[in-house]
Amino acid sequence: MYLYNSLSRKKELFTPNHPDVLKMYTCGPTVYHFAHIGNLRSYIMEDVLEKYLRYCGYNVKRVMNITDVGHLTSDADTGEDKMLKGARREHKTVLEIAQYYTDAFFADCDKLNIKRPDVVEPATHCVDFFIEIITRLLEKGYAYLAGGNVYFDTSKLEKYYVFNDFNAEDLDVGVRESVEEDTNKRNKNDFVLWFTKSKFEDQALKWDSPWGVGYPGWHIECTGISIKNLGEDLDIHCGGIDNAFPHHTNEIAQSESYLGHKWCNYWFHVHHLNTPEGKMSKSKGEFLTVSLLQEKGYDPMAYRFFCLQGHYRKNLVFTWENLDNAAAAYNKLIEKIAAVDPEGEVDEAVLAELRARFCKGMDADLNTSLGITSVLDALKAKASGATKLAAVADIDRVLSLNLIAAAASKREARRLAEAAEEHDPEIEAALAARAAAKKAKNFAEADRIRDELKAKGIEIIDTPQGAKWKRIEA
Ligand SMILES: [Zn+2]
Numbered sequence: 001m002y003l004y005n006s007l008s009r010k011k012e013l014f015t016p017n018h019p020d021v022l023k024m025y026t027c028g029p030t031v032y033h034f035a036h037i038g039n040l041r042s043y044i045m046e047d048v049l050e051k052y053l054r055y056c057g058y059n060v061k062r063v064m065n066i067t068d069v070g071h072l073t074s075d076a077d078t079g080e081d082k083m084l085k086g087a088r089r090e091h092k093t094v095l096e097i098a099q100y101y102t103d104a105f106f107a108d109c110d111k112l113n114i115k116r117p118d119v120v121e122p123a124t125h126c127v128d129f130f131i132e133i134i135t136r137l138l139e140k141g142y143a144y145l146a147g148g149n150v151y152f153d154t155s156k157l158e159k160y161y162v163f164n165d166f167n168a169e170d171l172d173v174g175v176r177e178s179v180e181e182d183t184n185k186r187n188k189n190d191f192v193l194w195f196t197k198s199k200f201e202d203q204a205l206k207w208d209s210p211w212g213v214g215y216p217g218w219h220i221e222c223t224g225i226s227i228k229n230l231g232e233d234l235d236i237h238c239g240g241i242d243n244a245f246p247h248h249t250n251e252i253a254q255s256e257s258y259l260g261h262k263w264c265n266y267w268f269h270v271h272h273l274n275t276p277e278g279k280m281s282k283s284k285g286e287f288l289t290v291s292l293l294q295e296k297g298y299d300p301m302a303y304r305f306f307c308l309q310g311h312y313r314k315n316l317v318f319t320w321e322n323l324d325n326a327a328a329a330y331n332k333l334i335e336k337i338a339a340v341d342p343e344g345e346v347d348e349a350v351l352a353e354l355r356a357r358f359c360k361g362m363d364a365d366l367n368t369s370l371g372i373t374s375v376l377d378a379l380k381a382k383a384s385g386a387t388k389l390a391a392v393a394d395i396d397r398v399l400s401l402n403l404i405a406a407a408a409s410k411r412e413a414r415r416l417a418e419a420a421e422e423h424d425p426e427i428e429a430a431l432a433a434r435a436a437a438k439k440a441k442n443f444a445e446a447d448r449i450r451d452e453l454k455a456k457g458i459e460i461i462d463t464p465q466g467a468k469w470k471r472i473e474a
Contacts, residue, residue, distance in 0.1 A: 148197030344384025
């Protein structure tokens with residue numbers, strides 16, 4: 001498969017480091033609030049990537065962190081502590097907030113058919129290892145103590161700006177956003193590895209360290225959790241594009257300085273979900289969550305379908321109208337699948353050809369829109385219904401759009417509706433009463449029953465076999 005690599009700015013033929021296991025890492029959520037659907041777009045696309053790699057036969061091991069400590073409102077280590085902010089807002093402890101929003105995050109993932117990574121590790125469980133890494137960085141001269149905190153010294157690196165997709169101005173955005181300047185930093189992009197002299201007097205979670213009681217910086221946790229669970233090398237690191245700088249840039253700086261060699265081969269970045277006004281955020285405009293979509297009557301699958309219609313490296317614009325269009329297209333697709341008669345035998349040759357067509361699109365830098373087209377191709381194939389449905393089920397192992405189950409429940413709902421119409425006891429009783437009235441030459445009563453049914457949208461058709469009925473089309 002060809003995959004765009006943010007490091008080389010090229011599509012590269014993907015080759016894993018080891019034949020037996022493909023190591024994948026995903027930056028997890030900061031659990032101080034609900035995830036908005038823009039955050040979840042990244043997790044949907046990463047889920048498709050993981051499932052496609054598995055589909056191709058790779059044995060994927062995927063790890064994700066949960067940020068429950070150390071993430072400040074600006075990614076450049078300034079502003080408020082996000083977890084404290086959440087705890088204050090809801091009058092709960094930081095740990096209660098972390099648990100509540102971790103559960104909420106996975107509930108959203110379940111609704112969107114996002115598989116849980118093999119390992120999910122909260123940052124607070126790995127602090128000892130972070131301390132070990134920071135100690136080694138200090139020993140190797142990549143870090144320094146200043147004002148009670150430990151900082152990473154970016155001037156010690158040959159190349160700090162590894163993602164050339166951004167010009168220096170974009171890269172400094174995090175620095176510009178800083179509320180106040182940290183005068184302890186030797187270089188403007190240096191970042192905190194360990195906070196000891198916290199400006200947050202009420203910091204709830206603290207650990208003992210060689211530099212005093214404190215807590216880890218945000219960036220160190222991904223390095224620590226990845227190396228702890230996946231070892232010294234990584235095949236693919238995923239995340240939203242806004243994490244490329246400074247977060248991923250800092251992860252690479254500290255990981256490679258610690259390890260003394262290259263760390264991760266491929267960087268997979270999912271672009272933004274925007275509103276017509278700009279980048280989606282928790283603070284601007286309507287706070288769009290999966291629950292809100294459901295409250296408004298949308299199937300979460302319609303949102304997943306909406307995401308899959310676009311390419312992960314393009315910004316996607318969310319409007320209710322765009323979501324309506326996606327929901328309509330998704331329903332139409334389900335209707336088409338529901339209309340397939342599952343007759344005949346599965347033709348393995350045709351199935352293999354349909355699979356190959358699906359792979360062709362997905363191999364081209366995860367073109368999920370072509371992936372959806374290949375479902376339509378399967379439905380149009382000159383093949384038995386059984387073959388078509390086998391192909392759809394096979395492709396849906398990756399797309400995870402509930403295609404087969406949704407089509408089956410649509411078929412079942414239709415069958416029940418038809419059955420209910422055929423045996424509506426109330427209508428049948430009315431027809432029997434009308435027949436009796438006619439037989440008694442009480443035509444006024446027979447007409448009255450006819451009109452009453454008509455008012456209910458039921459038309460009577462007199463046939464030689466007796467009266468039948470149907471619903472009048474609106
Ligand atoms: Zn991360």
